[in-house]
Amino acid sequence: MKKRDICLRAKMDIAKEDMSRFPITTTDEFVGLFESHIRRALDDETEPDLAFLSIVLGYLESRLTLTESSDVNSSNADSTLGSPGRRSPNNQQKNGDASAYEEHEGDGDSDFPTLEFEVVEALYLKFSILVKSVIDRTTTENTTRSGTATRFLCKKVSDLLWNRLYPHYHKDKAHIQSLFSFLTGRQLDCFGLAIVVIAACQILKYSDVHLGMSEDHAWAIHGDKIIEMTEITWHGKGTEDRRGWSLKKTDTEKSWMYLSGNGIMCTRMMEIASMVVAINPSIDAHTDSGTLCVVQHKLLRLMMEIGALEKYPLGLSLLAEFDNSEELHKRSVKSVEKYYDGGHVLPYSLQGQFYSRNGKHKEAISCWANASQVLTRYNYTREDEEVYREIMDIAKEYIPFCIKSDPSICEDRECFLDLIRFYDGICLWEEDSSTPVLHSWWAKYFTHTLGRFPAEVRSTFKIDVSDDEDESGCSNSSTQNVKHSLRNDDSTINDSSDATNTISTLGVRSSKMKGLENLLVGSKKFNAHAVSLQLTAQSQVHLSRKRPGSGPETTTEYSGRIKKPKKFFE
Structure with missing residues (x-):
């Protein structure tokens, strides 16, 4: 031509x-x-x-x-x-x-x-x-x-x-x-x-x-x-x-x-909506173009009017941030669950950040636990640096900020269980993966966060002594009861969570967290040093049972402490 x-x-x-x-x-x-x-x-x-x-x-x-x-x-x-x-x-x-x-x-x-x-x-x-x-x-x-x-x-x-x-x-x-x-x-x-x-x-x-x-x-x-x-x-x-x-x-x-x-x-x-979401208003590291933000906001509203965001959870989350809307964050999470089998991480994380900014710190921690539980579906690789950084920021910045802003969190057994679920999800993400996730950095914030909870809260849980045949967590009825639903409007732990003095198990599913149960709830004094050593132990974790849907039985090696992964996106 x-x-x-x-x-x-x-x-x-x-x-x-x-x-x-x-x-x-x-x-x-x-x-x-x-x-x-x-x-x-x-x-x-x-x-x-x-x-x-x-x-x-x-x-x-x-x-x-x-x-x-x-x-x-x-x-x-x-x-x-x-x-x-x-x-x-x-x-x-x-x-x-x-x-x-x-x-x-x-x-x-x-x-x-x-x-x-x-x-x-x-x-x-x-x-x-x-x-x-x-x-x-x-x-x-x-x-x-x-x-x-x-x-x-x-x-x-x-x-x-x-x-x-x-x-x-x-x-x-x-x-x-x-x-x-x-x-x-x-x-x-x-x-x-x-x-x-x-x-x-x-x-x-x-x-x-x-x-x-x-x-x-x-x-x-x-x-x-x-x-x-x-x-x-x-x-x-x-x-x-x-x-x-x-x-x-x-x-x-x-x-x-x-x-x-x-x-x-x-x-x-x-596809047009994706181009609108990809707009970057940053002039430099500290300044955004207000005019470009207004344009992006109006275009997102237009895309929502024509239905282009219904199956685009991150588009809904971005519009929710502009509108400071709890309802739109809920719609984003529901979109993930309806169309993508609950398999997206970031809508839960961003919903948690919304709650944190608006003073709903307990709800924020619950959302972050949900985000971590989504990761249990996957195996960590070096190509997952973006979600690794997201989860790392939650552990390093967002959760400590919530606890500092609302000290009553440390008296709440539901928040304690949500934090256990958050770290249990990370441990499960690591299992069967070719690359370790947890190292000394994680141990620092793990012990700093959970160590804030007094023995009176931790003692409301007991060690799970169920038969190892249920190690995978699929048929363990106690684990099923404790496992937190990913539904946005579900804020309960189990059927008896409204009873403050109810004794229940933590319901952890990862090998590392199972090994930490006694240190977390079995003693009045929280031994941070022992917990840190156990979490980052230079040992091999032999999985006698495969995780649900993980394929043939495998043996995963944890090579101990590693350097903080280099971030590709800095």
Whole structure:
């Protein structure tokens, strides 16, 4: 296809209604462009243009955040992972109060830049020419007989973009998650590459190619029945050679990075929602763009109105942070339980942070225990650094803050049990894993937290002396009673939890916590040194019984104390 023909067709791809809305000079005009584009697609039953919307979003974000002062510190601003699976709403709303941004609602246009259509058009044409001049959809290696994309096509598009990225840059810095950043700076983060690949496939008229997401990764879903899943981006460091692989080859049965089959299968509207969630308002490590926050907030409300957040728990959590809404946090958790078998960690964690900020510290600890219990479904690997850091922050910062803010927590047996559940979940996450989790750092906060509870609280529990045949915890009725439900509205421990003096077992399921039961509840004095040694003992834990659904019996080695894992996302 000649370059001139490609240019003409690309111009025709941008709707006249969208062209007429430029130049854009206010927040309402920007949101109006999105709303008009999306509702027109819904009414006409056509697809929204991902490339166009990604360019416009990146254009605005660049103008509002990438100043001379912020460019130096952009890698230090919280980029977390560009993935919408992991963008923490707390970084958007540091004070946890929607009023912090409402002040920008009235005068939010004072620093709004002028967005010119000529810039958007030139970048759109550049991208169309790049994709259509290299990829030929008429070949059988790219397209199936039914007209759907092949795995080879997904790999070829990913390679095309990957090979044009600038070779030396910090791939997790801020503001490189859009098509705009690719076309103007040849930089993309993990999520950015994934969404640009999907946009390129859409330009090539592959309507079957959609975005798949976990809480920290993204891939392509395609095929006749949209069931094939292909790696199209990297994760962490040094894994770019996976691009083009089937997820059946890279996904493991108990991998948090892929959520064990409970990942999000996006529609086109959910893909737009993911781009909105991925917006990063950070100007530097301490300052956010108020105008960009207002835009993001309004766009999230729009996405919720059209139903694009119903099956997108992290999108609901982010909107809940903007609105300071308990109800939206509950909806996020219910979305996880209804559509993803309760297999997502972050909605529970973020719900706990919401409760903590609003003074409901006991409810916060219960939510964090629920988050930890979700991790028991998975085995820890070095690629799980994001959720590791999340859980580590809870143990290091959030839980101590709750106890300091509300000392009555240490008199509450339900809170004691929730903390036991929190650490028991971490121990179970470690079991059967190739990489240890717990070390001396964890022991410090474990003993500091649980040591605050007096003997009067700890003595209301007894050591579980049940037969080892029930070691897995599946058929142990006592464990089943004590195990806390992941339902958001369930705040009970067991059927008799309202009786303060009830003696019950801790119901721990991990080998390490079973070994600590006597030290935790069997003596009046809390022996922190002995607990620390037991938790980080340089010994092998031989599991005589396999964990539920963990496959064949295995022997897991704990190599003792290890250095704190390096964080990939700093």
